[in-house]
Amino acid sequence: MFGVIVSGRPVLTDVQTISQTQFAFTLPATPSFSHLVVFLLPGTELPPDTAAAVYVQLPGSPEFKLLGAIANEKPSAIFKVNNKAIGIYSIINDDDAMADESAAAPLSNGAAGNVMLGISVEPAAxxxxxxxxxxxxxxxxxxxxxxxxxxxxxxxxxxxxxxxxxxxxxxxxxxxxxxxxxxxxxxxxxxxxxxxxxxxxxxxxxxxxxxxxxxxx
Structure with a gap:
């Protein structure tokens, strides 16, 4: 249903199903990256009046933080991810996420563990x-x-x-x-x-x- 792209890595579609509305991807923290793309697979649609909220859990952090969302009207989005654990979502304007890569330090090459990406299908409102x-x-x-x-x-x-x-x-x-x-x-x-x-x-x-x-x- 969902796919993820991390620059320089193969496209990921092997999503882990947690429940009927919750999904997860496991992304190795190395090599470092600062942007990722989340998208609906071709031919896939979310249920009416819902959206897919995207969350991230960085290595060493116990909590998931909201990055943004995708929806049938916006089937893909680019997100920034950095060591400060707050992603700046770009559901409004994808160009913002690609501007000045140096502005957000990427996940450090020394970061151990995995980045967990959670996707939750929730009411759009x-x-x-x-x-x-x-x-x-x-x-x-x-x-x-x-x-x-x-x-x-x-x-x-x-x-x-x-x-x-x-x-x-x-x-x-x-x-x-x-x-x-x-x-x-x-x-x-x-x-x-x-x-x-x-x-x-x-x-x-x-x-x-x-x-x-x-x-x-």
Whole structure:
């Protein structure tokens, strides 16, 4: 159902089935790499209103961290993986992941063990929510992946408040795209989340301080 490509290595399709909705790949940490591609195999489709969340567990780490997701509307994505254990997902723009390879140090040649890649088929709305939360966490200055540049002299906004504002912004945008799913539940196409993020990034570029002010769309 899924395939993985690590630069310089054969294509991997021998996925380990953990359950009906959970899958895993084992990737040797050596030789070093900094990018990988996850994709749906040709002729394969996910169930309606679902997406495949991609997680990574690096050598020596007990936890899996969310990298991003793929879906029927986005059947492949390129991800950065480095020694700091946080992958920067590129579901919105694959070109971002290929820009300046030196910006993210690859997994060290001295890293022992394996990189575990987990794939979980989940409701698309839940995946979109988790991606929004991941983006909010990445926006925190301490992460080194700051999305929002705080105006000089302004007071820092607590990370929880900043995350709430980003999620609220996403909810307000995505609410208009909600449709009826199985059992009458509301579902949102993953592409709508992609459209929201593209719009959100543009606003950040135009007005970096709008989240700190608590402005709404």
């Amino acid at each position: 839940l995946v979109a929510e988790n991606l929004a939360q991941m983006k909010a966490q990445a926006a925190q200055p301490s992460s080194g992946l700051e999305l929002v540049k705080r105006p000089l002299g302004s007071s820092p906004v607590p990370p929880k408040v900043l995350a709430q504002r980003i999620i609220k912004n996403a909810f307000n945008f995505l609410a208009s795209f909600a449709g009826n799913g199985p059992g009458g539940s509301e579902v949102v196409p993953l592409k709508s989340f992609q459209d929201w993020w593209a719009k959100f990034e543009k606003r950040i570029e135009r007005d970096p301080g709008f989240l700190e002010r608590g402005d709404d769309d």
